[in-house]
Amino acid sequence: MKQYDYLIVGAGLYGAVFARQAADRGKRVLVIEKRPHIAGNIYTEKVEGIHVHAYGAHIFHTNDRRAWDWVQRFAAFNRYTNSPVANYHGELYSLPFNMYTFNKMWGVVTPAEAAAKIEEQRREAGITEPKNLEEQAISLVGRDIFEKLVKGYTEKQWGRECRDLPPFIIRRLPVRFTFDNNYFNALWQGIPMGGYTNMVARMLEGVEVRLNEDYLKNRAAWNALADKVVFTGPIDAFFDFKLGALEYRSIRFETETLDLPNYQGNAVINYTDRETPYTRVIEHKWFQFGKDDGGNDLPKTIISREYSSEWQPGGEPYYPVNDQKNAALHATYKALADQETNVIFGGRLGEYKYYDMDQVIAAALDKANQELNG
16 A cells, blocks of 8 residues: 555645645645745745735636635635736737727727727738738737737747737737726636735645655656656656657746835736837736735835746746647647556646636646546
8 A cells, every 4th residue: 555645746726726625535645846835836925025926927817616616715815906008118008908908099989989990900901710810919909909019029928920820829818899907807806815825835734745856856756655646747748758848938037126115006017019028017016906914005016027938948837839739749748648547647737738727726626526536
């Protein structure tokens, strides 16, 4: 009899959800994590009273009642609403694209005028069935908005020309013919009070967790401890990259503490011109309305500039590059993964899939229920 029922590789959101479900069913669980902290990319650390999103902004939003009810067991959420701003050479526009955006861009004042302007620019571009991201964006918002607010940002983010990216990447971009500045069309939205790290810590209460442990460097020894492994690391790394490396985009952060109470007046400002080297600036304090956990105004602020880059070994993979080449390569790795009878692959890296946080929770709950009820 092995020491544990489940060895969970990775103390991020997927691993923590699975661990909680298994532990609640009386299973013996060990979680190991390569980093020196839990919570994966949603890790937050408190600096100057501010919960800093160390790996980029994470805003919880969902229409999934099950995910929302489940996550509230471990944190109360504030009422933060994501309303980013686009900065194009000093011109400021509302995101998501809405009537404020259309009015500033074209001077239109009614939804009918805005829709007519977009349709006019779509017809001028001769687009019937969008074949790439550029054509898809022009179909959605017209050429003017594409050129100012989509093209530069997207090409910095992905390191590829818009015409070389698939159209589906841009389809999730909200476009509204209303004055609604809420970026997410979600019933429930907010940031966990006390930070994401505290939330994940509560998920892992009573579960054995070992940090600074690299599963792939000594997998035979780790495998000997448990009946099954839940692997949330990169699927290609699990198989020693023997079919080739999957591609990711990575992010470099420049974070500063500033001796002033307000740097940009908003949590998120996207820099959509091609010349500005970073994609956006996050001012972390505004995720909690500029106040600390006691409700006191904060005299300092912390900002992070985000620079997108191609992932290199040793770096942190963030966004899967969902083009045909990588989709085909992932399919071959998934075929190998399906042959592993004692390993479950889950999460953003284990499934090579872009997940929102509620989708991670739903996927982990589904997999855990399938396992524990099987």
